[in-house]
Amino acid sequence: MGVGRFVYTPILPLMHAQAGVSAATGANLATANYVGYLIGALAGTLLPRLMRSPAVLRSCLVVLAVSLAGMPLTHATAVWLLLRLCAGVVSAVIFVIAVNSLLSHLRDHPAHLPGWAFGGVGAGIALSGLLVLVLRAIADWQAAWWAAAGLSALLALPAWSLRPEPAPVPASATPRPGAEGRASGPRTHRWFTALFASYTLEGVGYIIAGTFLVAAIEQTSPGWIGGGAWVLVGLAAIPSSALWAGLGRRWSRPGLLLAALGVQAVGIALPALIGGVAAALISAVLFGATFIGVSTLALATGTHLRFPRAVALLTAGYSVGQILGPLVATPLLRHGYHQALILAAVVVLASAVAAAVLRIGFPHHMPAPGHPVVRAEPAPDRRTPGLGTAEARAD
Numbered sequence: 001m002g003v004g005r006f007v008y009t010p011i012l013p014l015m016h017a018q019a020g021v022s023a024a025t026g027a028n029l030a031t032a033n034y035v036g037y038l039i040g041a042l043a044g045t046l047l048p049r050l051m052r053s054p055a056v057l058r059s060c061l062v063v064l065a066v067s068l069a070g071m072p073l074t075h076a077t078a079v080w081l082l083l084r085l086c087a088g089v090v091s092a093v094i095f096v097i098a099v100n101s102l103l104s105h106l107r108d109h110p111a112h113l114p115g116w117a118f119g120g121v122g123a124g125i126a127l128s129g130l131l132v133l134v135l136r137a138i139a140d141w142q143a144a145w146w147a148a149a150g151l152s153a154l155l156a157l158p159a160w161s162l163r164p165e166p167a168p169v170p171a172s173a174t175p176r177p178g179a180e181g182r183a184s185g186p187r188t189h190r191w192f193t194a195l196f197a198s199y200t201l202e203g204v205g206y207i208i209a210g211t212f213l214v215a216a217i218e219q220t221s222p223g224w225i226g227g228g229a230w231v232l233v234g235l236a237a238i239p240s241s242a243l244w245a246g247l248g249r250r251w252s253r254p255g256l257l258l259a260a261l262g263v264q265a266v267g268i269a270l271p272a273l274i275g276g277v278a279a280a281l282i283s284a285v286l287f288g289a290t291f292i293g294v295s296t297l298a299l300a301t302g303t304h305l306r307f308p309r310a311v312a313l314l315t316a317g318y319s320v321g322q323i324l325g326p327l328v329a330t331p332l333l334r335h336g337y338h339q340a341l342i343l344a345a346v347v348v349l350a351s352a353v354a355a356a357v358l359r360i361g362f363p364h365h366m367p368a369p370g371h372p373v374v375r376a377e378p379a380p381d382r383r384t385p386g387l388g389t390a391e392a393r394a395d
Contacts, residue, residue, distance in 0.1 A: 002124015203321020
């Protein structure tokens with residue numbers, strides 16, 4: 001998924017220079033991918049059985065590689081839009097299946113395991129960025145897409161054996177009257193609403209930076225700096241989820257979410273406010289170290305609240321934000337990409353404000369379904385990947 005979704009970012013400057021792709025067309029191609037991502041996320045919400053099918057997962061892995069291989073076969077913008085749309089759909093389905101599988105199968109395992117699994121997205125970004133960085137010196141944009149398709153197919157081989165989340169087992173005991181209402185009542189809805197708003201705004205801000213960061217850096221720096229910065233984004237993202245999940249065992253996840261969003265906003269704004277090689281590289285590290293960590297924290301928080309289909313709903317809101325991001329940034333691209341990065345940083349700061357609201361009265365220890373509310377706060381379960389004891393019991 002890291003290759004299929006994000007290789008477009010380092011290839012975009014090549015398509016500008018070699019294929020005559022305008023900034024507006026580049027934004028439209030990005031939007032098509034994010035529309036597809038929304039469709040895939042909605043499929044996860046409306047068709048939960050599909051998210052438990054190995055055949056669906058494997059089909060999506062194949063379609064993702066094929067969509068990359070189709071990009072260099074044409075210069076027709078309409079076909080490119082369709083291919084990026086397909087890549088977005090299957091990327092979202094793969095993500096929802098993988099996250100639900102992680103939360104299901106690794107619940108009682110050390111926190112670093114699911115964290116490193118999320119880091120696979122960062123590894124895909126780093127590998128694809130390195131691939132494009134090497135190829136730009138010896139080949140063209142078409143070869144970059146072919147190479148990305150081959151890399152995606154290669155990575156699909158070990159992913160082929162991933163086991164999706166098993167079907168839920170009906171509870172044998174009848175919940176006590178009022179227990180479920182306490183766990184998922186109006187206050188839980190309020191907290192989930194704040195989380196949903198924060199994660200949706202993050203989708204807007206993060207995707208503007210994720211789409212245009214390399215192009216923005218290359219406007220004021222040597223060409224290799226932009227590609228090198230994107231490799232740094234991926235490398236910083238690899239351990240970030242495991243680190244944020246580990247911190248989640250000691251500190252409040254809403255507080256960590258607020259901190260991660262603040263750091264990310266600074267990283268996004270740096271190339272626009274300061275410029276230069278040092279600012280570009282620091283920006284890449286800060287952005288890479290937070291954007292997957294934000295997803296990890298937000299999805300774990302949604303799971304903690306036990307809101308129905310939290311992962312799929314949050315992913316859908318995130319994808320709506322990703323659709324809006326390039327659309328609101330397009331009018332700012334006439335004079336370069338720096339104004340778009342400033343806008344992205346402001347939106348991420350707004351996301352941080354929503355995360356601050358989430359912190360107020362947040363229920364750090366939720367009672368398990370069918371059990372009375374526990375007033376005392378037990379020690380965190382060290383086996384649970386960034387989650388508290390209540391989640392460890394709530395199967």
